[in-house]
Amino acid sequence: MSSSINTLIETALDPNLAAIARKVQNQERITDEECLLLFEKGSLAFVGALANSIREKKHGDTTYFNRNFHIEPTNVCVFSCNFCSYSRLYAHKEDGWELSIDQMLDIVKSYDGKPVTEVHIVGGVHPKMNMAYFIELMQKIKAHRPDLHVKAFTAVELDYMFRKAKLSVEEGMQQLHAAGLDSLPGGGAEIFHPEIREQICADKVDADGWLAIHEAAHKLGMHSNATMLYGHIEKFEHRVDHMRRLRELQDRTGGFNTFIPLKFRNQDNDMSHVAESSVAEDMRMYAIARIYLDNFPHLKAYWPMLGRQNAQLTLSFGVNDIDGTIDDTTKIYSMAGSEEQNPAMSTGELVMLIKQAKRKPVERDTLYKVIRDYSDYTPTVDAALLN
Ligand code: V47
Ligand code: SF4
Secondary structure (H helix, E strand, C coil), X not given: CHHHHHHHHHHCCCHHHHHHHHHHHCCCCCCHHHHHHHHHHCCHHHHHHHHHHHHXXXXXXXXXXXXXXXXXXXCEEXXXXXXXXCCEEHHHHHHCCECCHHHXXXXXXXXXXXXXXXXXXXXXXXCCCCHHHHHHHHHHHHHHCCCCEEEECCHHHHHHHHHHCCCCHHHHHHHHHHHCXXXXXXXXXXXXXXXXXXXXXXXXXXXXXXXXXXXXXXXXXXXXXXXXXXXXXXXXHHHHHHHHHHHHHHHHHCCEEEEEEEECCCCCCCCCCCCCCCHHHHHHHHHHHHHHCCCCCEEECCHHHHCHHHHHHHCCCCCCEEEECCCCCCHHHHCCCCCCCCCCCCHHHHHHHHHHCCCEEEEECCCCCEEEECCCCCHHHHHHXXX
8 A cells, every 4th residue: 555655655746735745644643724725626537546555554454343223212302403403492392203212222121132233322302301311221221231331412412411410520420321331433523613603503613622522532531422413504614623623532542433524414404405425525535534533533425324335435444443333213313314214234234335345244232342354254153143
């Protein structure tokens, strides 16, 4: 791969792009200005080759997935993010749902005996679902299935919960962790920069609040993910600003596992007039994230949002994780217009998707401990084990 970077350096038309390629080759960090230059001038082939060299240095061909399921406690939400196709205001909750603790436990129990390792719980911000409610949920899930990793609540949900309970971020996090919360998903980050945040999600937790919640989790030894909702009204400099804040926090704590760029989908929301990004722009986004976020171990493509074939493509643009089987009827994306109306992929399908891209499929747990290498899997031999 270093010879192909040498070719890039020799043939780059722009000397500043050649300098970035040299830095990547020497495993040096690129600056914000260089990141902006990649967004403005880096061709798909150029950023793709650099990102792929980083991906292969860090992970070789290994492409992770996990076996998880989602629970969405409610789509009722006190906030009104303009890009959201999913939430229903509390005042209009007739098309909303809210699950009781027993209903959520029934979902968990429906996976008894199945080799899932993670439950991912996120939803709207319901004014009546408070700390006590979610502490009870965590405790009951852990009592029923102690080995299941609970990855739950965006910083938006947590910020609201802690404020209502009049708890500091540290106290609130400590209580939920003690009740069974293992790690945080990356949602709610959107675009941190206030110029954009005020236009797309003015009323929820701001950048500093989001980062403080993740920092508090990291200080308790918990891991978390980070997302960025891109491809709407933000400019390239807002994407750089967003990733800079994450890179700085990661330098301090090392607690982030994965960065997940989320492609804005425009169906049935207040931003339907905003065009969606092209596949080429999506791939450039993944590649540049891989190059800039040198301290993030993993880059994930969330396949229900991108579609399976585009998710497969990302594996050549820096991505080394393709999320999980999901195996559920998660509604956040299908309601926003993603290709996947009821996202679910069996382990066999995920493995084949990764193999078709000539990568090595490896099942992981939430914290990237290897569960099984599927290199030798062929559906005819192993199918019974997989579904
Ligand atoms: O924060 C909402 C996004 C996020 C739209 O940590 C939209 O492993 C695109 O964060 N178009 C929640 N995106 C989901 C999330 C997530 C998903 C998968 C894995 C992980 C993880 C985290 O969904 C929200 C928001 O950015 N979202 N509406 C939309 N119209
Ligand atoms: Fe509520 Fe989250 Fe939708 Fe915003 S994105 S309206 S916080 S459910």
